[in-house]
Amino acid sequence: MIEFNVAGLLNEFIGATREYDIDEMLGVQEEGLVAVEPVQGHVKFTRTHDGILVQGGLDSVFEVQCVRCLELFHMPLHIDIEEIFHPRVDLRTGALIPVDPDEMDTLISEKNLLDLTEVVRQLFLLAMPHMPVCTASCRGLCPHCGQNLNHGQCTCHEDEIDPRWAMLRSLLDQDAESGA
Incomplete structure (x- = not known):
């Protein structure tokens, strides 16, 4: 899991930032998305008026099946992330903030943990070519x-x-x- 404790950043002024290097296995293995190398890259967290903006670039290598010869091969992929994560709890009052069901993947937990795992997984799935081939000359x-x-x-x-x-x-x- 790619998680960060953002309690300190949530208590800071709008515009405050934190930067992190990521070197973690995706941890989610499913058909069509099997990571063979860790997700690596750099992200920047910026405090906004309603949450935390996450921006950065991430790379990993996935095991993919060629659609022409059906052989497995390793495909490097790059994604750019730019997503706003919203807190689940109001830090001043401790009250739960109403949740939009469409934003479940971009919520900061009650323990102030920001989990990038699902957003990163979805972005890598979108970056995967529809018809992957091992080589252009396959x-x-x-x-x-x-x-x-x-x-x-x-x-x-x-x-x-x-x-x-x-x-x-x-x-x-x-x-x-x-x-x-």
């Missing part, structure tokens, strides 16, 4: 036998034709015979 899999063409040529005959296209092939053959 040749993928043979559509007939499934051989990974990056490891060598398959033994399929390229002139085999899908039966659904056989009629079109016969039309091409007729055109070739007639000289058209």
Whole structure:
């Protein structure tokens, strides 16, 4: 978890700042987002009139499956974070502040802990390419036998034709015979 105690900053004047270096494992492993290296970077916390603004840049490396050859590979990703976190408790009175259900991930806990984990997880998910490929020159899999063409040529005959296209092939053959 990527947590910070922000009680001191919440008690300071608007515009007060704190800066932190981050070097933590994401701690959330799910399909499509498996971190193989810690999240690293630098963040700046700024006290605002209604909470704390978090800004910074973070990097990590994730294990991803190539959509062409289905091999796992390591993909480095970078995210920029800029998010306002709101306190759950009024520091002057100790009273709970009403919560907007849409802001649950950006709440500072009753113990004044600001947890970046869920916001960082979501930003890395958004940064992940929709169709990740291991290399731009990935040749993928043979559509007939499934051989990974990056490891060598398959033994399929390229002139085999899908039966659904056989009629079109016969039309091409007729055109070739007639000289058209």
